[in-house]
Amino acid sequence: MVTMLDVARRAGVTKQTVSNVINGRTWVSPKTRAKVESAIAELNFVPNLVARSLATGSTQTVGFIVPSLAATFYAEMVEEVGDILDEQNYHLLIASTHHDSARCARHLLSLTGRSVDGVLIADDGTYPDDQPAVNFPSVMCARESEAPIALPVVTIDYEHAGFLAGRHLAELGHRRVGMVSEHTRRVAGCRRALGDAEIDVIEVGESTERSVGYDAAMAALTRKPRPTALFATTDVLALGAIDAAARLGLRVPEDVSVVGLDDISESRSHHPALTTVAFPKREMAREAIKLLLRAVENGEPPPDGVTLLRTRLMDRASSGPAPA
C-alpha cells in the first residue's frame, strides 16, 4: 500500500504537506502542489480513509437499517438515500432486519462500533422501544405505529392516506365496503371517511403476497349482502382482491370497486389500472436523510418531532360508482 509518506518522499516534502494538498488547503504554493500532485499520480496514491477516520472521528458513512430489500417499498428508499449520500460523498452501509427487532438492536450496536456518522432507520413496527442511546444521530422513517418514540421521524400520513381512499369511495356512493387490512392506522383513516357505512374488516397478517389479498377478498365478497367496494391497505393486496373479483365473475369496477394504497408500478400497468393513494417514498427518504445529514454536519442531534408527508389519490379504472 502506498502511503502519504511515500508520496512525500517522492515529492521531497513532508507528509503534512501532502495532507494539505489532498485536503485542498489554500496556502500550499502552486509549485509544491504541482510536485505533490504528480507524485500522487505517479504512485497511484489513494488516501486511506480508515486512517483518516481514526484521526478525525468521522467516517463519512451512514448506516441504513431496513426491514427488507425484497420489498420495493424499501428498495426504492435505499436507492434514493444512496444517491443523495453519493452526491455528498458519504458512503452507505446497509443492514437488513428481516422484521426482527433483535436483529435491529444487533445492527445498531455494530454500527456503533463502526462509528458511523449517523443512522437512518426504516421502521416496520418492530423497532425495539427501549433502544439504548447511541453515539450518533439517528432519524427514523416510514414509521406507522402510534406509539411515541425517542427519535425524530419522517413518515407518511398513513391515516390520511386511508382517509383519502375512504372519501373517494364515499363520494362514489359506496355504503358497504370490505377492508383487507394489515394496518390499523390506514383502516382507521378509511373508516373515518366512510362515516356510518357498513364495514367488514378482514384482518390479514403482514404480507407481501398477492394471494393473501385474494383470499381475504374472497371472504369479503362472498358475504351477504356483498360489499360494493373493497379497500386494501396495500396495492399488492388490492391486486389480489381484483383477482378474486374476476374469479367470482364480478366486473371491476362495475360490480365492485377496488382501492389500494401505495401506488406501486404494477398498479399503473395493471388491467384495470388500480385506483390507489400514492405514498411519496422517495421524498420521504430524501427528507429523512437530509435531516440526518444536517445533524451530522452540525454535530448536534436532529430536531425531534414528526414530519408527516402528504399522499395523493390516483383515481384510476378500478373504482367507480356504487351499483344501484
Next chain:
Amino acid sequence: MVTMLDVARRAGVTKQTVSNVINGRTWVSPKTRAKVESAIAELNFVPNLVARSLATGSTQTVGFIVPSLAATFYAEMVEEVGDILDEQNYHLLIASTHHDSARCARHLLSLTGRSVDGVLIADDGTYPDDQPAVNFPSVMCARESEAPIALPVVTIDYEHAGFLAGRHLAELGHRRVGMVSEHTRRVAGCRRALGDAEIDVIEVGESTERSVGYDAAMAALTRKPRPTALFATTDVLALGAIDAAARLGLRVPEDVSVVGLDDISESRSHHPALTTVAFPKREMAREAIKLLLRAVENGEPPPDGVTLLRTRLMDRASSGPAPA
C-alpha cells in the same frame, strides 16, 4: 467515547489484557476475564472497529456495486448478499452505478480508499473494460456480455435460458415467433432452439418498462403473417406483450403464446400466469459472495473463471400449442 484504556483502568489491568479478553484469547485467567468483562459491561464499552481496522488492515466490510436497486433483480441479490455477510459478521457497503460506467469506476476507487476487504460487482454491461487493478479481491456476477473480463464471474447461462424458452416454443409447434429483445445472448439461445423458424426481432432498449414490451409486441403482432408466439427477453416485457395481445383481441395462449425470462413474482400471479425461464438470482448472489469471502479469508485472489448457473423452464398458462 469509552476506550479500551478506560476499561483497563477500571478493571485494574492494561489495555492489552482487555484486548485479549475481547478477542477471546484463551490464556486469560478466569478471574481477570471476569473483572474485565464486568468493566466492559459497566462502561458500556464497544470496541472501535475503525481503530482495529487501521491496526489489522481488515475492515470486515465488502462493497457491492449494483446497477440499480429499483429493479428487484438486483434488490434480491443485495438482500441475499447482505444476509450471508451478516452471518459471517461482515458489513455491506452499497454503491449504485445507475448503469453508468464512470460512476462504477468512481465507486471502485472510493472503495479502495475505504480499504474494503473485497468487492462484488453486479454487471449490466456497463462495467468499464479497462478497470485499474485494485487492492482487494473482486468477483463479478450477473454478467451477460460475451466479452472476456479479467475477473472471476458467477452468472446465469443466459444463452441456455433463451434456448429453453425457444425449445419450449418449438415443441409446441411454433414456426413464426416474434422476439422482444434487449439481450442478444438470450435471443441467440432462443434462435438456436428454433432452428429455421421464421423469426421477427423487435429490438428495444434497456428497459424495465412494461409499456415498452407492449409497444414492441404491438409491432410484432400486427405483422402479416402474424407470429403465433412471442418471446420476450424479460418477464416485464413479456407481461407488456400479453397486454398488447389482449388489446388486439387475441387470446393467450390460444391465439398467441407468450414466453418470458426471469420468473419475477408477478409472473406467477398474473392472469394468465406467464411461462418463463427462472433465473436463480439468489443462488447466483450466494455463490458469488462465497467465492469472494473465500478469497478474502485466504488472502489470495479468487480463482479466475466463469461459473454458469442453470435455469429452469416454468411451464405455465401463457404458452400453448401453435394454432393450426
Next chain:
DNA sequence: TTGAAAGCGCTAACAT
C-alpha cells in the same frame, strides 16, 4: 498469564 513499547496512516496544533 500479564505488561510495555511500537506502529497502523492519517490529521491537528504548533513551531518555524
Next chain:
DNA sequence: ATGTTAGCGCTTTCAA
C-alpha cells in the same frame, strides 16, 4: 508556506 510533534484506539510484537 512548510516542517515537527503528538495522538486517534486498537493490535502486534516482545519482555517479564
